[in-house]
Amino acid sequence: CSARLRIALHLKNLPVKSTYISLLDGSHKAASYLEKNPCGTVPTLIITTPAGKETVITQSIAALEYLEDAYPQVGPALLPKDVGERAKVRELVNIVACDIQPPTNMNVLTTIGSLGGDKAGFAKKKMGEGLKAYEKLLERYSGKYSVDDEITMADVVLQPAVWNAQRFGVDFSETPLVKQVSDRLAEVEAFKKAHW
Numbered sequence: 657c658s659a660r661l662r663i664a665l666h667l668k669n670l671p672v673k674s675t676y677i678s679l680l681d682g683s684h685k686a687a688s689y690l691e692k693n694p695c696g697t698v699p700t701l702i703i704t705t706p707a708g709k710e711t712v713i714t715q716s717i718a719a720l721e722y723l724e725d726a727y728p729q730v731g732p733a734l735l736p737k738d739v740g741e742r743a744k745v746r747e748l749v750n751i752v753a754c755d756i757q758p759p760t761n762m763n764v765l766t767t768i769g770s771l772g773g774d775k776a777g778f779a780k781k782k783m784g785e786g787l788k789a790y791e792k793l794l795e796r797y798s799g800k801y802s803v804d805d806e807i808t809m810a811d812v813v814l815q816p817a818v819w820n821a822q823r824f825g826v827d828f829s830e831t832p833l834v835k836q837v838s839d840r841l842a843e844v845e846a847f848k849k850a851h852w
Contacts, residue, residue, distance in 0.1 A: 658698050658699040658716045658816070659815070659816035659819065659850050659851070659852065660699075660716045660717075660720065660812055660813050660816055661699045661701060661716055661719050661720070662674075662849070662850035663812045663815065663816070663846055663847055663850040664719075664720050664723050664734060664809075664812050665723070666845070666846035666847075666849045666850055667731050667732055667734070667807065667812070667846040668723060668727055668730045668731030668732075669730065669731050670723070670727065670730065670731075677689060677698050677700075679698065679762050684696045684697065684698065692712055692714070693712075693714040694714075695714055697714065697715075697761075699714075699716055699719060700712060700713070700714050701713040701714075701719040701722070703722075703726075716753070716813075717749060717753050717813070720734060720809050720812060720813075724809070732806065732807055733806075733808075734807075734808055734809040734812060735808065735809055736803070736804075736806070736808065741803060741804070744793075744797050744803045744810075745802070745803050745808045745809050745810045746809075747793065748790060748793055748797070748802050748803065748810035748813075748814070749809050749810050749813050751786055751789050751790050751793070752786065752790070752813040752814060752817045753813060755785075755786045755789065756782065756783055756786030756787070756790075756817050757817065759778075759779075759782045760778075760779040760782050760783055760820070760824075765778070765779055776824060779824050780821075780824045780825060780826055783817070783820065783821040783824060783826050784821070784826050784827070784830075786817070787817070787818075787821060787826065787828075787831045787834050788830060788831060790814065790831070790834055791830070791831040791832075791833055791834050794833040794834065794837065795833065798833055798837060800837075800840060801837055801840065801841070802814055802837055807841070807844065811837065811841055814834070814837065814838065814841070815838060815841045815842075815847055816850075818834065818838040819851065819852065
């Protein structure tokens with residue numbers, strides 16, 4: 657279960673049974689896991705209805721969208737009702753999900769390292785670039801959080817990206833709004849519970 661998904665589940669106060677898959681020990685490459693998630697990535701959200709029907713979602717953003725669609729009345733809305741505001745949230749989500757996370761995931765970094773590259777330096781650079789782009793949009797959109805004053809899906813994906821950037825020593829002096837939003841999110845119980 658990814659941090660993004662854990663945050664959303666805690667925000668919506670939904671019951672969950674977690675099974676941890678370690679990317680370090682290769683659990684994600686086991687045949688039993690690949691049956692559910694052919695990409696061999698995390699998370700994999702498995703929803704079983706009371707009638708026994710199983711839905712498997714293998715990408716975190718799709719899982720977040722599912723939770724919002726399936727449980728709109730539970731917990732805070734992760735997407736605003738206004739379509740313009742929803743687009744802002746999705747724009748920020750995509751900066752993290754498309755620009756920051758893919759080039760800095762473990763599979764890519766391992767490949768860079770195997771080719772003799774500086775994987776930590778590469779990750780730090782790509783995270784910093786993505787967070788600077790996020791910062792520019794925060795100048796337009798942010799209030800207390802990424803988009804106005806309510807926690808949204810943008811915040812759910814931002815905070816784990818910040819945790820990862822901190823791990824790699826990214827300098828936040830050029831992204832003060834990212835830092836401010838992250839500091840506020842760090843005080844929210846759902847984010848505390850989901851931290852690695």
